[in-house]
Amino acid sequence: MTRQTRVLKCDPASISFSPTDIPQISDPQTVEALHSAVKLLNDRQTVAFPTETVYGLGALALDSTAAGRIFSTKGRPPDNPLIVHVSSRAMLRGLLPPSYKISRIYDILIEHFWPGPLTLLFPTDATLVPPIITANQPTVAIRMPSHSVARALIAVADAPLAAPSANSSGKPSPTRAEHVFRDLEGKIDLILDGGPCGVGLESTVVDGLHSDGNIRVLRPGGITVEDIEDVLRANLGDMEQQPRVLVHRRDYRDDAMEEAPTTPGMKYRHYSPAVPVILMYTSSVSPPDARRSSISSLIHSLKSRATQSGVVKVGILTPSDSPILDMLPDISGIEYLRYPLGPIADAAITAQRLFDGFLTLERDGVDFILIEEIEEEREGLAIMNRVKKAASESIWLAPATR
Numbered sequence: 305m306t307r308q309t310r311v312l313k314c315d316p317a318s319i320s321f322s323p324t325d326i327p328q329i330s331d332p333q334t335v336e337a338l339h340s341a342v343k344l345l346n347d348r349q350t351v352a353f354p355t356e357t358v359y360g361l362g363a364l365a366l367d368s369t370a371a372g373r374i375f376s377t378k379g380r381p382p383d384n385p386l387i388v389h390v391s392s393r394a395m396l397r398g399l400l401p402p403s404y405k406i407s408r409i410y411d412i413l414i415e416h417f418w419p420g421p422l423t424l425l426f427p428t429d430a431t432l433v434p435p436i437i438t439a440n441q442p443t444v445a446i447r448m449p450s451h452s453v454a455r456a457l458i459a460v461a462d463a464p465l466a467a468p469s470a471n472s473s474g475k476p477s478p479t480r481a482e483h484v485f486r487d488l489e490g491k492i493d494l495i496l497d498g499g500p501c502g503v504g505l506e507s508t509v510v511d512g513l514h515s516d517g518n519i520r521v522l523r524p525g526g527i528t529v530e531d532i533e534d535v536l537r538a539n540l541g542d543m544e545q546q547p548r549v550l551v552h553r554r555d556y557r558d559d560a561m562e563e564a565p566t567t568p569g570m571k572y573r574h575y576s577p578a579v580p581v582i583l584m585y586t587s588s589v590s591p592p593d594a595r596r597s598s599i600s601s602l603i604h605s606l607k608s609r610a611t612q613s614g615v616v617k618v619g620i621l622t623p624s625d626s627p628i629l630d631m632l633p634d635i636s637g638i639e640y641l642r643y644p645l646g647p648i649a650d651a652a653i654t655a656q657r658l659f660d661g662f663l664t665l666e667r668d669g670v671d672f673i674l675i676e677e678i679e680e681e682r683e684g685l686a687i688m689n690r691v692k693k694a695a696s697e698s699i700w701l702a703p704a705t706r
Contacts, residue, residue, distance in 0.1 A: 309489045311481055312337035314354075314498045319452035325392035327456040334453075337496055342461045344493055345370070350377050352470040352484045353457050354498035355449040357421045357506050357526050358477035358659065359484050360389070360467030361492070362457070368434035371466050375436075377491050380473045385439040386466040387423050387507070388446045391458035396446060399464060401429040409512050409519065409547060412539045413532070419450035421507040421526025437466055447507050453498035469506065470495075476575050476662040476694070479504050483663050504656035505686050508532075518548045520556070524686035526655075551685070575659070575694040577666040579619075581673045583695035584628070594698035600633045602699055606672050607637055615639050619665035621658075621675040623648040628676055628701075641670055651683035658687060662694065 318331035329335050341351045348370040350363045361378060364370040365388045375382060390396045393414075400406075404427050406414075413422060428444035438444050446464075449455055458465050469477035470484045470492075478484045481497035488495075508525035510532070519536075521529055533549050540546060550556050582602075585591050597605075603618065610616040617639050622628050624644035632640055643661040646653025665673050675691055678684045 307490055307493055309485060309492055309495060310340075311485060311495045311497050312340060314338070314453045314496050316354075316452045316498050319456045321452075321455070321459075325394070325459065327452075327459050329456060338453075338457055338460050341457055341494055341496055345461050345463075345465070348373065350374055350492050351457075351494050351496065352478075352481075352488065352492055353454055353467075353496040354451050354481070354501060355389075355454040355467070356451040356501060357449075357503045358479055358501055359470040359481065359495075360454065360465075361470035361488075362389070362465040362467040364461075365389075365437055365464040365466040366433065368436050371434060371436050374466060374468060377488070378468065378471070378473045380468065382436070383439045384473075385441060385445065386437050386468055387509075388433070388437060388444060389454065389458055389465045389467050390446060390448050391455045392448070395458070395464055396448070399426070399429075399432060399444065399446060401427055407512060408540075408544075409517075409536065412535060413510065413512075416535045416539075417527050417531075418448040419455060420448070421450070421503050421505075423447040423507045423509040423523075423525075425509070425511040425513055425522075427513070443511070443513065445509060451498060451501075453496055457496070474576055476577055476659040476666075477506060478663070479656075479659050483660070486663075486667070500660075502656065504658060504660070505683075505690060508686070512547075517545055518550055521549060521551045524551060524689050526686070528682045529685060530682055554680075554685075575662070575690045576696075577662045577673065577694070579666060579670055579673055580697070581662070581675060581691075581695045583691055583698045584674055584676045585698060585700045586628070586677060587700075588703060590700045590702070591698065594700040596702050597699045599628065599631045599701055600635075602674075602701075603633055603635055603638055607635065610671050612671075616672075617641055617668070617670040619643065619661075619668070619670035619673040621645055621661045621665070621673060623654065623676065623678070626676055641665060641668055648678070651678060651681075651687060654678060655683045655687050658690065 314334045315331045320328050350373050423445045425443045471487050479501040503526040506525050508527040509523040511520040620642045680688045
């Protein structure tokens with residue numbers, strides 16, 4: 305049965321938190337919207353809401369029936385675990401096995417990055433957290449969002465919420481309420497509109513449960529590897545062992561974990577719009593699996609591959625000061641739709657705009673999307689993680705052929 309999806313505005317600036325993690329909300333419209341959402345959550349329904357990373361599709365995390373509605377609404381595979389969102393340290397403590405003691409490293413990361421876009425893996429207690437949340441894994445992924453609407457919703461509900469991105473499985477994550485509405489209209493009852501997301505990419509997922517003491521970044525995201533390294537270096541004493549921060553697929557591989565993931569975004573193709581995405585490498589050395597081409601040959605090939613007659617629309621996702629913008633050939637029957645990702649020097653803006661770029665160009669009816677690589681450092685590591693999963697093919701624009 306098709307539902308009528310309501311969109312209710314919330315004012316993030318009207319929400320503040322006391323030292324005891326209780327939200328104070330000065331805007332009556334926001335209070336009413338939050339209580340409408342909580343009523344649906346308590347009825348075991350899903351609700352879309354903003355976080356600082358992307359919009360989430362939330363349900364009661366400790367109710368397996370409610371959590372199951374996330375999977376059916378998104379078309380999400382059941383072996384893809386969910387992240388649990390909390391509003392306070394006390395709520396976190398209530399999810400963990402009574403005998404578990406939070407490590408010093410986790411204490412440091414929580415102190416510096418919570419609330420915020422950092423997810424940590426903890427041992428799970430299957431008597432507390434339903435196995436549908438963890439995909440039957442021995443760990444549960446937990447974070448505390450910094451977006452005031454998200455945190456207030458969890459606090460008013462007085463219950464942790466499971467919340468993957470609020471989109472059909474495999475699609476680009478939504479960073480605006482209109483993205484959610486366009487995708488899930490008729491499938492959910494309510495979207496809380498708290499404005500555009502500030503980070504624009506999902507949270508960084510960290511596993512610090514290994515006996516070697518090192519930190520493993522399972523998914524790069526809103527907190528950079530460099531941020532984590534800097535905080536640990538500054539807060540661990542000279543006599544304490546400095547952990548290494550290892551990034552999955554960059555510094556190590558774990559094929560067993562990829563097959564049975566402990567966190568979202570590891571096993572399945574993600575972030576893909578409805579049209580082909582082609583990743584353009586511009587580095588001096590050809591990456592593996594990328595065929596060599598000039599920009600002119602690439603555009604001509606797109607024209608020949610188009611399934612329709614008439615004008616072929618090519619979406620261009622590049623930094624606003626990219627040299628590629630001046631190299632696009634003027635070819636009859638090709639129309640370029642440009643979506644600037646911010647300056648080359650500011651990857652944080654690119655992160656904020658990436659998914660909106662995919663979804664905007666898709667909405668505007670492009671036939672192909674070309675996206676330029678950026679350096680895989682700081683936010684660029686998370687950006688390229690998403691772009692590589694979204695792309696159906698890769699091209700190397702060799703310096704001599706551009």
